[in-house]
Structures are given as C-alpha cells and as structure tokens.
Amino acid sequence: MAGTDVSGLTQLGKAVEQPQSPEEAVLERVSNGQADVNYLVRFTAPEFTSLCPMTGQPDFAHLVIDYVPDQWLVESKSLKLFLTSFRNHGAFHEDCTVMIGKRIADLLKPRWLRIGGYWYPRGGIPIDVFWQTGAPLADVWLPDQGVATYRGRG
Numbered sequence: 001m002a003g004t005d006v007s008g009l010t011q012l013g014k015a016v017e018q019p020q021s022p023e024e025a026v027l028e029r030v031s032n033g034q035a036d037v038n039y040l041v042r043f044t045a046p047e048f049t050s051l052c053p054m055t056g057q058p059d060f061a062h063l064v065i066d067y068v069p070d071q072w073l074v075e076s077k078s079l080k081l082f083l084t085s086f087r088n089h090g091a092f093h094e095d096c097t098v099m100i101g102k103r104i105a106d107l108l109k110p111r112w113l114r115i116g117g118y119w120y121p122r123g124g125i126p127i128d129v130f131w132q133t134g135a136p137l138a139d140v141w142l143p144d145q146g147v148a149t150y151r152g153r154g
Helices: 076-088 093-108
Strands: 029-031 041-051 058-068 072-074 112-119 128-132
Touching: 041 072, 041 076, 058 093, 072 076, 072 093, 076 093, 093 112, 093 128
Parallel strands: none
Antiparallel strands: 029 072, 041 058, 058 112, 112 128
16 A cells, blocks of 8 residues: 555454444545546445345345545445444345445545445345436446346246
C-alpha cells in the first residue's frame, strides 16, 4: 500500500470481532491513489446471507457491487465484515440490497455506484434487486454483472 495512509483504520491487520448487526459494523475507506482516473471497481459476494424478517429462516443472494471511485476506496476487510454482519439481520431482500448500496455510497461519495442483489428463490420466486446512484459515466466500461437469471436446477 505504498502511498496510502492506513493509520486511521481500526480493522485492517487486526483481529476484530464479527459485528452482530449492520448498524454495529464499521465500514472504512482508504484514499484513492488514482483519483484523477475514471475506472470501475467490482466486489462480488456470491454467498451473501441475511434472515427473513417474517420466519427467521436464512436468505441467500449473490451480490455484485460496482463503483467508480472519487477520492475514496472501500477497505475490503471492513466491507467483508459489514456484509457478513447481515447473517443475523432480518430484512426483506429489497431493504438489504438498497441499504448496502446506500451505506457504501454515503461513505465513499463515489462518482457512480450500482448494486445488483440476485436473491435465490423463497416461496418459489427469485427476487433480483438493483439500485444505483445515477446515470453511468459515459467513459467507463461497465461489464455485465455476470449473474444469470435464475433457471432452477437445469
């Protein structure tokens, strides 16, 4: 991490307890050494888990988070801890997906961000949830999120 000041980070390189809720989770950022360039950053969480707020049963999703950073990058360990904090969190698919996108956008103030939440079926119906901060930037390549529409076991 040459040139990046990580002294203010509270989790990177340290043993930390798993946060018990998204509200308790500390999401951290580091300075973007390439802030003068428009480029895309992608995080993929294919095993995201939360709880159904009605039954308490686990819900599973494949999340894809794309953003064009400005001055800040999300610190990946803190992002992992934040995402895993949803394992004990009861909320509908839509709420989880949008909450994650907004929390990252509020922290980073990126030039652009989108999140795709590809939820596995509950009650026989898969739910896909998409949220973004605005129109994509014209000069940034946006690859397809690469998650196929749910087609059952075939």
